[in-house]
Amino acid sequence: xxxxxxxxxxxxxxxxxxxxxxxxxxxxxxxxxxxxxxxxxxxxxxxxxxxxxxxxxxxxxxxxxxxxxxxxxxxxxxxxxxxxxxxxxxxxxxxxxxxxxxxxxxxxxxxxxxxxxxxxxxxxxxxxxxxxxxxxxxxxxxxxxxxxxxxxxxxxxxxxxxxxxxxxxxxxxxxxxxxxxxxxxxxxxxxxxxxxxxxxxxxxxxxxxxxxxxxxxxxxxxxxxxxxxxxxxxxxxxxxxxxxxxxxxx
Amino acid sequence: xxxxxxxxxxxxxxxxxxxxxxxxxxxxxxxxxxxxxxxxxxxxxxxxxxxxxxxxxxxxxxxxxxxxxxxxxxxxxxxxxxxxxxxxxxxxxxxxxxxxxxxxxxxxxxxxxxxxxxxxxxxxxxxxxxxxxxxxxxxxxxxxxxxxxxxxxxxxxxxxxxxxxxxxxxxxxxxxxxxxxxxxxxxxxxxxxxxxxxxxxxxxxxxxxxxxxxxxxxxxxxxxxxxxxxxxxxxxxxxxxxxxxxxxxxxxxxxxxxxxxxxxxxxxxxxxxxxxxxxxxxxxxxxxxxxxxxxxxxxxxxxxxxxxxxxxxxxxxxxxxxxxxxxxxx
Numbered sequence: 283x284x285x286x287x288x289x290x291x292x293x294x295x296x297x298x299x300x301x302x303x304x305x306x307x308x309x310x311x312x313x314x315x316x317x318x319x320x321x322x323x324x325x326x327x328x329x330x331x332x333x334x335x336x337x338x339x340x341x342x343x344x345x346x347x348x349x350x351x352x353x354x355x356x357x358x359x360x361x362x363x364x365x366x367x368x369x370x371x372x373x374x375x376x377x378x379x380x381x382x383x384x385x386x387x388x389x390x391x392x393x394x395x396x397x398x399x400x401x402x403x404x405x406x407x408x409x410x411x412x413x414x415x416x417x418x419x420x421x422x423x424x425x426x427x428x429x430x431x432x433x434x435x436x437x438x439x440x441x442x443x444x445x446x447x448x449x450x451x452x453x454x455x456x457x458x459x460x461x462x463x464x465x466x467x468x469x470x471x472x473x474x475x476x477x478x479x480x481x482x483x484x485x486x487x488x489x490x491x492x493x494x495x496x497x498x499x500x501x502x503x504x505x506x507x508x509x510x511x512x513x514x515x516x517x518x519x520x521x522x523x524x525x526x527x528x529x530x531x532x
Numbered sequence: 533x534x535x536x537x538x539x540x541x542x543x544x545x546x547x548x549x550x551x552x553x554x555x556x557x558x559x560x561x562x563x564x565x566x567x568x569x570x571x572x573x574x575x576x577x578x579x580x581x582x583x584x585x586x587x588x589x590x591x592x593x594x595x596x597x598x599x600x601x602x603x604x605x606x607x608x609x610x611x612x613x614x615x616x617x618x619x620x621x622x623x624x625x626x627x628x629x630x631x632x633x634x635x636x637x638x639x640x641x642x643x644x645x646x647x648x649x650x651x652x653x654x655x656x657x658x659x660x661x662x663x664x665x666x667x668x669x670x671x672x673x674x675x676x677x678x679x680x681x682x683x684x685x686x687x688x689x690x691x692x693x694x695x696x697x698x699x700x701x702x703x704x705x706x707x708x709x710x711x712x713x714x715x716x717x718x719x720x721x722x723x724x725x726x727x728x729x730x731x732x733x734x735x736x737x738x739x740x741x742x743x744x745x746x747x748x749x750x751x752x753x754x755x756x757x758x759x760x761x762x763x764x765x766x767x768x769x770x771x772x773x774x775x776x777x778x779x780x781x782x783x784x785x786x787x788x789x790x791x792x793x794x795x796x797x798x799x800x801x802x803x804x805x806x807x808x809x810x811x812x813x814x815x816x817x818x819x820x821x822x823x824x825x826x827x828x829x830x831x832x833x834x835x836x837x838x839x840x841x842x843x844x845x846x847x848x849x850x851x852x853x854x855x856x857x858x859x860x861x862x
Binding site for chain 1: 724726728734745
């Protein structure tokens with residue numbers, strides 16, 4: 283029996299004027315896998331993530347989440363359905379405390395965010411769940427710190443915990459290792475290995491060491507087109523990938 | 533310097549004792565003046581919900597303030613004339629009962645706020661300012677050209693509207709009616725700020741992408757907040773009409789929107805009690821500087837200029853020791 287993909291991208295295209303950011307892309311993401319998407323700058327990786335998460339409308343093509351066509355769903359609807367993402371540049375609520383960022387996302391997940399009366403700070407279930415999520419990324423000791431005072435690495439960790447708070451069916455991580463030191467990167471690598479069992483991960487990353495340490499499959503984009511897809515070995519040996527992206531790295 | 537909680541408590545105690553000071557100084561005008569301060573503070577708290585906490589610079593809140601005023605005026609006008617209000621084929625009796633007038637005000641201000649908010653929130657920044665201003669100016673010109681209710685000359689109320697068992701013509705009684713509404717407004721907005729809606733509003737102000745990525749629709753959050761804000765300001769307008777026993781197109785003008793915005797900025801945009809202090813100092817400046825020079829607004833402008841340059845968090849920031857950053861989170 284054929285495995286059913288959690289995420290299916292079918293003939294997805296997106297152009298900005300004359301520039302084709304994504305050109306007729308076909309792509310699947312299966313359970314228990316980390317699928318890395320690599321390619322030179324401007325190859326359309328982030329555009330793809332934006333389209334999957336609903337922040338950018340595709341020109342044509344379809345996106346399916348567990349066989350449901352979500353191509354016309356809003357970003358908010360997709361988030362509540364379980365498409366969780368991190369941003370290329372850390373995107374958190376800087377003026378909130380760490381724990382309040384999580385309260386916000388737990389509330390968004392449950393959909394009661396228009397309630398004008400219940401005191402969110404007294405919701406013990408949310409507080410407990412928020413602490414559990416912070417434990418996963420090793421941030422419990424900073425729960426009551428203002429996010430604006432966190433280091434870059436801690437903000438990255440917070441973003442991961444925010445993604446996890448959405449009960450994700452799919453995790454989209456856009457350059458999560460960018461700007462991290464060796465120790466933090468290793469922590470992320472270990473964390474992602476555990477997380478893929480909960481939800482498959484689409485990983486966009488420039489750090490090839492991390493990509494090869496993590497990815498079960500790798501797809502390579504160039505000028506918006508998929509030029510190769512396969513396991514680590516196949517990608518490393520692919521001449522075209524060597525030419526356009528990996529070059530001397532391997 | 534003191535804690536914000538202590539200052540807030542002192543503000544409420546001071547306001548509560550105003551009629552007593554007025555009696556001791558044998559000057560009932562003080563109570564009437566403070567009724568105006570309290571009413572403007574209510575309008576300011578309403579605006580501050582979306583301006584300070586939601587980042588929506590509405591330059592058209594006079595629309596709600598004026599609507600509230602005209603609802604009080606029109607209902608009383610028809611009650612006194614024994615003429616029913618005719619809307620298409622329907623006829624309604626007028627009333628001088630404040631409880632009913634407040635209910636009507638809250639309903640119609642909310643409807644107007646939904647309408648204005650629905651269209652205005654499709655825009656941001658300077659366009660949002662202009663579209664809210666445009667809506668308010670439409671109502672302003674409409675009121676001028678509506679002779680039934682006095683047109684440019686406005687509409688006088690022979691008596692204040694009434695509440696059973698209370699003499700609303702007594703300045704002290706009317707002051708305490710306004711004071712109770714101020715307390716209700718503070719409690720309501722405090723509840724909202726700690727609620728899912730409030731936290732979503734504050735987050736939407738800072739980072740809409742993050743908010744959307746956790747399943748929250750920032751437009752809905754802003755629209756609901758805009759409606760609540762409009763309803764509160766409308767209620768303040770209704771009280772204002774009763775305080776003056778007069779309503780005219782002036783309270784629908786852009787100057788009125790500016791006045792409410794100035795007192796919010798003056799007191800402190802990011803503090804619940806900021807608009808109360810703002811209204812107090814605004815009226816104080818109007819009274820004292822107005823007595824010295826006709827051009828008192830020049831000096832008001834000068835003070836606001838200094839504040840914007842050196843104390844963005846308003847007068848509150850001079851009196852309390854808490855930092856602004858700590859406030860935004862809870």
